[in-house]
Amino acid sequence: MTLSDLHRDDWARFTPRQRMQRYAMFLLGALAVGWALGSIDVIWAWVWDAPVQMGDLFGRMIPPDPTNLDTILWVLWETVNIATIATAFAVLISLPVAYLAAQNTTPNRATLWLGRFILVSSRSINTIIWALLFVAIFGPGIVAGIVAIMFRSIGFIGKLLGEAIEEIDKRPVEALEATGASRFKIIAYAIVPQVMPTFWAVSILRWDINLRESTVLGLVGAGGIGIILQGAIDTFNWPEAATVLLAILVLVILGEIVSAFLRRRIL
Amino acid sequence: MSTARDTWHRPPFIANPILRWAVYLGVGVYVLWTIATLPIDWARVAEGLERAQRIFGGAFPPSFARSGLLIDGFLESLKIAILATFGGVLLSIPIAFMAARNISPLPIYYLGRALIIIARSFHPVIVAIIFVKAVGFGPFAGVLTLVVYSIGFVAKMLAERIEEIDFGQVEAMRAAGAPYLSTLFYAIFPQIMPRQIGLTIYQLDSNLRASAVVGIVGAGGIGSTLANAFGRYDYDFALAITMVIVGVILVSEAVSGQIRKRI
Amino acid sequence: MGPAGTGRVRNREIQMLKITELVKRYGSGDPVLKNLNLTIEGESVVSIIGSSGAGKSTLLRCINRLVEPSSGSIVLNGTELTKLRGRELRAARRKIGMVFQGFNLVDRLTVMENVQSGRLGYISTWAAVMRRYPKEDIRRAYELMERVGIAHYADKRADELSGGERQRVGVVRALMQKPEILLADEPTASLDPKTSEQIMGLLRDLAGELKLPVLINIHNVAEAKEYTDRIVGMRYGRIIFDDLPEKLDQDAMDKIYSGSPAADRAGTPGEMREAS
Ligand SMILES: Nc1ncnc2c1ncn2[C@@H]1O[C@H](COP(=O)(O)OP(=O)(O)O)[C@@H](O)[C@H]1O
Ligand SMILES: [Mg+2]
Numbered sequence: 001m002t003l004s005d006l007h008r009d010d011w012a013r014f015t016p017r018q019r020m021q022r023y024a025m026f027l028l029g030a031l032a033v034g035w036a037l038g039s040i041d042v043i044w045a046w047v048w049d050a051p052v053q054m055g056d057l058f059g060r061m062i063p064p065d066p067t068n069l070d071t072i073l074w075v076l077w078e079t080v081n082i083a084t085i086a087t088a089f090a091v092l093i094s095l096p097v098a099y100l101a102a103q104n105t106t107p108n109r110a111t112l113w114l115g116r117f118i119l120v121s122s123r124s125i126n127t128i129i130w131a132l133l134f135v136a137i138f139g140p141g142i143v144a145g146i147v148a149i150m151f152r153s154i155g156f157i158g159k160l161l162g163e164a165i166e167e168i169d170k171r172p173v174e175a176l177e178a179t180g181a182s183r184f185k186i187i188a189y190a191i192v193p194q195v196m197p198t199f200w201a202v203s204i205l206r207w208d209i210n211l212r213e214s215t216v217l218g219l220v221g222a223g224g225i226g227i228i229l230q231g232a233i234d235t236f237n238w239p240e241a242a243t244v245l246l247a248i249l250v251l252v253i254l255g256e257i258v259s260a261f262l263r264r265r266i267l
Numbered sequence: 268m269s270t271a272r273d274t275w276h277r278p279p280f281i282a283n284p285i286l287r288w289a290v291y292l293g294v295g296v297y298v299l300w301t302i303a304t305l306p307i308d309w310a311r312v313a314e315g316l317e318r319a320q321r322i323f324g325g326a327f328p329p330s331f332a333r334s335g336l337l338i339d340g341f342l343e344s345l346k347i348a349i350l351a352t353f354g355g356v357l358l359s360i361p362i363a364f365m366a367a368r369n370i371s372p373l374p375i376y377y378l379g380r381a382l383i384i385i386a387r388s389f390h391p392v393i394v395a396i397i398f399v400k401a402v403g404f405g406p407f408a409g410v411l412t413l414v415v416y417s418i419g420f421v422a423k424m425l426a427e428r429i430e431e432i433d434f435g436q437v438e439a440m441r442a443a444g445a446p447y448l449s450t451l452f453y454a455i456f457p458q459i460m461p462r463q464i465g466l467t468i469y470q471l472d473s474n475l476r477a478s479a480v481v482g483i484v485g486a487g488g489i490g491s492t493l494a495n496a497f498g499r500y501d502y503d504f505a506l507a508i509t510m511v512i513v514g515v516i517l518v519s520e521a522v523s524g525q526i527r528k529r530i
Numbered sequence: 531m532g533p534a535g536t537g538r539v540r541n542r543e544i545q546m547l548k549i550t551e552l553v554k555r556y557g558s559g560d561p562v563l564k565n566l567n568l569t570i571e572g573e574s575v576v577s578i579i580g581s582s583g584a585g586k587s588t589l590l591r592c593i594n595r596l597v598e599p600s601s602g603s604i605v606l607n608g609t610e611l612t613k614l615r616g617r618e619l620r621a622a623r624r625k626i627g628m629v630f631q632g633f634n635l636v637d638r639l640t641v642m643e644n645v646q647s648g649r650l651g652y653i654s655t656w657a658a659v660m661r662r663y664p665k666e667d668i669r670r671a672y673e674l675m676e677r678v679g680i681a682h683y684a685d686k687r688a689d690e691l692s693g694g695e696r697q698r699v700g701v702v703r704a705l706m707q708k709p710e711i712l713l714a715d716e717p718t719a720s721l722d723p724k725t726s727e728q729i730m731g732l733l734r735d736l737a738g739e740l741k742l743p744v745l746i747n748i749h750n751v752a753e754a755k756e757y758t759d760r761i762v763g764m765r766y767g768r769i770i771f772d773d774l775p776e777k778l779d780q781d782a783m784d785k786i787y788s789g790s791p792a793a794d795r796a797g798t799p800g801e802m803r804e805a806s
Contacts, residue, residue, distance in 0.1 A: 025464070029353075032349050033349060033350065033353045035346075035349075036345070036346035036347075036349040036350050037350065039342075039346065040343070040346045040347070040350065040406055040407075040410075041343065041405065041406060041487075042405060042406055042407040043403075043405075043407075046402055046403055046407065047402075047407055049402075050401070050402045050407070050411070053401045053402055054401050054402075056401075057397070057400065057401045081301045084297075084301070085298070085301055085302065085305075088298065120513070120517065121513070124512070124513040124516045124517060125509065125512075125513065126476070126479065126480045128392060128480050128483055129479075129480070129483075129493070129509065129512075132483070132494070132497055133322070136318065136319075136322055136497075137315040137316070137318055137319045137322065138311065138312055138315045139308070139311050139314075139315060141306060142305065142306060143305060143306070143307055143312075146305075169637075171630065171632055171634040172634050172635060172636045172637075174596060174630075174634060175628070175630060175634035175635075175647075175700075175703070176647055176650065177596065177623070178594050178596055178623060178626070178628040179623065179624065179627075179628075179647065179648050179649075179650055179651055179703070179704075179707055180619075180620040180621060180622070180623030180624035180625075180650075180651035180707070181620070181647070181650035181651050182620065182650075182651075182655070184655060185650045185655060185658050186650075188655075188658060188659050189636060189639070189643070189647045189650060189658070190636055190647075193636050193637075193638040193639050194636070194637075194638065196638060197638075212388070212390050213390065215390055215393065216390045216392040216393055219392055219393075219396065219484055220483065226393075229393065229396075230396070233396060233397075233400060245389070245393070248388070248389065248393070249385065249388050249389070252387075252388040252389075253384065253388065272668065272669065272672045273665040273666070273668050273669040273672075274665070274668060275642050275663065275668045275671075275684065276661075277640065277642075277643065277661045278640065278685050
């Protein structure tokens, strides 16, 4: 095989129409980038200066300062608790929501739309925006953070769970209907076991995501490690900020290891 | 048939009873303890409900009076998302090659993986406050943040794709005496291209979402508009912005899903 | 305790299913069942044959109302089934066991849980959710499982079993209902020939032991002739043959199957095909 063979082989994969589509897409992409570059509101002098500024900043982070390490670790633990408790509550609440939002279990049209409405509003508002709202309501602190993460997670878990319910094998359901079992028992015996794997997988996945999310709640006053990070940055205490960042890195990596372990163990 | 058994227990998930009860007990204690020690100030919560009423009262009806500001904010978010996707995808390609076990020598592989892990581990909001400190408030910090965010996802997925490629073509090229870069262009790129386009569109959608968030800590875009409105107790404007964000996210999700289905 | 003791002793009146003028149409199309009449009395094993699309499954499913009949009447031991709703319908369904072609087990539950799901109509919700089954149900389950040879699998997950074993679980689940009639919709179509014969033999024997009428949809004419007492032939939603197996001659076969693809006649005994 020679180079030109390969070359021709490649392009033979695309019909002229597809090729036109591709060119059009690239052109569109280029135009979009051009438009954005040309009109974005930045001070270009700052942009050229950025590498120096970044270097300077990282320079000031070294060496990280561990004097407050015990406080940092304690607050990190609190962060884990926020993520865990919020995930647990979100999982419990998302069960009935998923039930409403799945076409094959929802009692009627109205409940279907109610379920979908809950999922969409929960999902499309970011945790931080939820946190802004709940800090305004509950005041700064961990409670606002937990509620914010919960509100965002319900949509995520509920949506995936609802899809899992819609995709179940309907034949066992039919078999239990034929035995004269009630609706609730059919759910308990034919639907729940089938969505269990998804349930665990989604819960673990969301816990892992929430661990990350809970590290930033503090920036809007909703508890967790973010508060310390914000404090260190505001006082230009970069060595301590570096310690916090390292702690977060370790936390997130540990979280991934734990969730990988749980996934293997449970699924 | 004489064995008339009349008891049955579902096989437990954890066979060892000591371990099983230890796990149950541990989980129970943990949950009770964390909930019990939550610093809930009920007076504050009761007051908060009043406040919630005020917020929601102030938020209805949503006000689109300053829609000029809203549109500007959105256009800025869009620009941030486009530039960050462009930069992020561009940077992701070399990083993905570094992080592909079948192409890179070990030290480079570890470097590539480390970059990806770091980019993935930090929430964009954290990355954003650091960039805001380094390069100042505004959309540029937002672009840098989302470039990092894009690398975390795109480079990871791309590296996995590269690890799955069909090596026959690469070897054919090498056998033909093609130089390294030509091999790259003619044997590997065509194989990862379709995935790359899908990932790019997906990432553009993600970046648009994320840009609404990083703005809250000062990195430009609609998020900044929202944070300002919230800070000035303009709850009706904040609700309008939130509604528009939700709408745009839904549209963008649908569009990106459609496009990815087509290709 | 002998196998016969596993069933409820029925010394009351004879079991009877009476279907009259049954019509079923899906949507607005032609009816799939056209004024169908069928009576099944006593503890006979009846097979329904016919090419695919003839309406066999629809007929069976109308009986336990997995499919809603459009008109007509179905009476099981004095109860008119077509008018029942809600709780009454569920109560009537408990009396009708059903075995499916695809077994329709819950894969991730144990064999015992699958078997006990046949009793869900009888036990409390709490007992169902907590898996606290009544002692006599567990005893009966073990006896039936022993009878069909799967008792040692009680704690295994259903998806760990082979096809034949899974169908045995399906049969036991249906029998756990203490049904007054057993319906089987192509119970052997997903099984290899040997297992298929075993399941058919089992159904026939259980019908005798439990004094239970059994209605089997079946593709395989040879098995129908060997294992059942009466054969009903369906074509285009009508019953066009209803007699003893030995009366099913080539002529009748042609009427039931003519014009349908040869595949539909899978299992037709060789000599019959040669005779034509
Ligand atoms: N749920 C349904 N909706 C519409 N048509 C159906 C449905 N189920 C079966 N049918 C049609 O009814 C006819 C009889 O089907 P069925 O009872 O399954 O036949 P058999 O079991 O003898 O193969 C077929 O033409 C089939 O296409
Ligand atoms: Mg059928």
